[in-house]
Amino acid sequence: MIEVEDIYFTYPNGVEALKGISLKIKNGEFVAIMGQNGAGKTTLVKHFNGLLKPTKGKVLVDGVETTKVSVATLARKVGFVFQNPDTQLFSETVEDEVAFALKNFGFKENVIKKRVSWALNLLGLTQYRKTSPFMLSGGERKRVALASVLAWNPKILILDEPTIGQDYQQKEKLRQFILQLKAQRKTIIIVTHDVEFVAECNPRVILMREGKIVADGKAREILTTPEILNQASIVPPQIAQIFLQLSDLSFPKNVIDIYEAREILLKTVREGKLK
Amino acid sequence: MSVFDGLKFRRVYSPIHNLDPRIKFIYVCAIFVIAIMFGELLPLIVLFIMQIPFVLLAGVKREWLRSMRGAVFLATIIFLTNFIFAYLGARGLGESLENAVAMTLRFIVLIESFSIFFLTTSPDHLGLALEQTRVPYEFTFAFTTAVRFVPVLAEEAQTIMDAQKARGLELERGNFLKRIRNYIPILIPLIVSAIRRSLELAEAMESRAWGATKNRTNLYELKMHKGDFVLIAITVGILAAAIYIRLYLPIPSINQLLTSIS
Numbered sequence: 001m002i003e004v005e006d007i008y009f010t011y012p013n014g015v016e017a018l019k020g021i022s023l024k025i026k027n028g029e030f031v032a033i034m035g036q037n038g039a040g041k042t043t044l045v046k047h048f049n050g051l052l053k054p055t056k057g058k059v060l061v062d063g064v065e066t067t068k069v070s071v072a073t074l075a076r077k078v079g080f081v082f083q084n085p086d087t088q089l090f091s092e093t094v095e096d097e098v099a100f101a102l103k104n105f106g107f108k109e110n111v112i113k114k115r116v117s118w119a120l121n122l123l124g125l126t127q128y129r130k131t132s133p134f135m136l137s138g139g140e141r142k143r144v145a146l147a148s149v150l151a152w153n154p155k156i157l158i159l160d161e162p163t164i165g166q167d168y169q170q171k172e173k174l175r176q177f178i179l180q181l182k183a184q185r186k187t188i189i190i191v192t193h194d195v196e197f198v199a200e201c202n203p204r205v206i207l208m209r210e211g212k213i214v215a216d217g218k219a220r221e222i223l224t225t226p227e228i229l230n231q232a233s234i235v236p237p238q239i240a241q242i243f244l245q246l247s248d249l250s251f252p253k254n255v256i257d258i259y260e261a262r263e264i265l266l267k268t269v270r271e272g273k274l275k
Numbered sequence: 276m277s278v279f280d281g282l283k284f285r286r287v288y289s290p291i292h293n294l295d296p297r298i299k300f301i302y303v304c305a306i307f308v309i310a311i312m313f314g315e316l317l318p319l320i321v322l323f324i325m326q327i328p329f330v331l332l333a334g335v336k337r338e339w340l341r342s343m344r345g346a347v348f349l350a351t352i353i354f355l356t357n358f359i360f361a362y363l364g365a366r367g368l369g370e371s372l373e374n375a376v377a378m379t380l381r382f383i384v385l386i387e388s389f390s391i392f393f394l395t396t397s398p399d400h401l402g403l404a405l406e407q408t409r410v411p412y413e414f415t416f417a418f419t420t421a422v423r424f425v426p427v428l429a430e431e432a433q434t435i436m437d438a439q440k441a442r443g444l445e446l447e448r449g450n451f452l453k454r455i456r457n458y459i460p461i462l463i464p465l466i467v468s469a470i471r472r473s474l475e476l477a478e479a480m481e482s483r484a485w486g487a488t489k490n491r492t493n494l495y496e497l498k499m500h501k502g503d504f505v506l507i508a509i510t511v512g513i514l515a516a517a518i519y520i521r522l523y524l525p526i527p528s529i530n531q532l533l534t535s536i537s
Contacts, residue, residue, distance in 0.1 A: 049441055072440065072445045079441075080438075082441070086468050087431070087437075088464060100442060101442035101443050104444055104445070105443050149442065152443075
């Protein structure tokens with residue numbers, strides 16, 4: 001469980017990135033943090049594993065204040081996958097890359113082997129085991145980065161912009177993957193701009209703007225309220241846009257799911273309500 | 276990355292910022308030469324104090340202090356080695372102390388003057404100055420690009436450090452050798468991304484017709500103003516004075532001064 005109690009954060013160069021944020025993320029929750037560029041999304045999630053410490057207020061992870069323990073200790077619990085995989089890849093082989101964190105956390109040799117195989121298999125990277133991570137494509141590098149974090153099976157997983165530079169197929173795989181982790185009662189936090197992706201996942205959405213939270217609730221409520229989305233410079237997902245524009249035909253306004261939309265449309269057509 | 280802060284340029288306007296970078300550079304070189312010329316403490320103290328008006332005039336006191344603080348570590352090493360070896364070389368305590376302080380101060384004067392130069396000269400100005408002194412544009416461009424990428428790289432290094440810390444890397448763990456090895460996971464991504472970035476930059480330059488014209492013209496040209504001539508006069512003045520003092524005047528040590536007073 002992550003508890004954030006009225007935190008403020010100012011960067012050394014004087015930019016105030018967070019201005020009084022309070023929230024609670026329960027175990028097993030799936031949260032998407034959204035908002036325009038510079039809203040403070042990444043700054044906020046960097047507080048969850050202690051990379052940044054609040055200037056005022058406090059952050060508790062499972063009841064422990066982040067200022068009291070090292071990042072390495074917190075990282076065991078909170079996995080953080082950075083937006084750009086190139087900020088972490090350095091090993092000679094993909095295998096070593098995935099084993100790096102496990103070695104840092106002091107896992108035993110045979111456990112490391114097992115975990116590495118497991119993580120590589122999970123993300124379809126087994127064939128690249130002995131390849132240099134630098135030889136892989138952008139999408140594959142992103143998966144290596146993800147595997148290197150998943151390998152130690154953290155309870156809480158933070159993904160910063162996981163869908164950037166991924167094609168539809170990879171996004172769909174990622175979505176399935178997140179749902180799978182959710183089924184295992186993991187807490188998942190994603191930072192993203194990708195409304196369509198969020199609409200498909202239907203998580204809890206936290207909307208940020210200029211270092212403050214402007215909305216917090218279910219995706220189908222928030223992503224279908226243009227007044228709220230406007231504040232954070234986000235356009236509603238396409239399905240929601242259609243239904244918002246058709247609201248005079250007494251369609252419900254809060255639809256973001258494709259299948260739900262299809263059902264409603266089919267029903268209307270079948271019942272011959274449209275001329 | 277506070278080490279670089281002392282060299283980071285911030286765009287403000289002051290009489291010092293507006294000076295011609297070429298003249299400023301000559302001034303810094305003159306100070307450099309004078310600092311090397313004297314090994315005695317007294318002239319080095321004078322030299323150190325002489326820079327302070329420039330700092331105040333330029334309004335970069337905070338940044339300057341920060342770069343001075345960055346030099347403390349090296350200064351301490353210089354002081355200790357000089358002191359220990361002079362003392363072991365059977366010189367008196369007072370004399371070796373004064374000698375060590377002088378050597379340290381010499382280093383600080385060098386850092387001080389270069390810090391003032393970089394704090395008050397924009398990379399663009401510097402490039403312009405190089406270009407107008409007939410340095411080939413390729414070199415000028417490489418130089419200004421390098422300077423401009425320092426803050427970018429510093430920021431990137433910070434992100435990389437965060438990413439590796441998030442994977443359980445503890446930089447401060449282990450003995451001296453282990454600590455150095457701890458930096459490998461930070462250096463490799465940094466170098467790789469710097470090389471990638473430079474290749475991308477080269478492609479971007481090609482696609483924007485780099486080197487299409489042989490004779491480049493500039494929108495801004497450096498011209499000498501009144502302030503520049505004043506600085507030249509000051510530079511020539513102190514250089515001449517320094518040479519004269521070096522050649523014809525005896526320089527008392529602080530120890531001698533103290534004993535003559537008491």
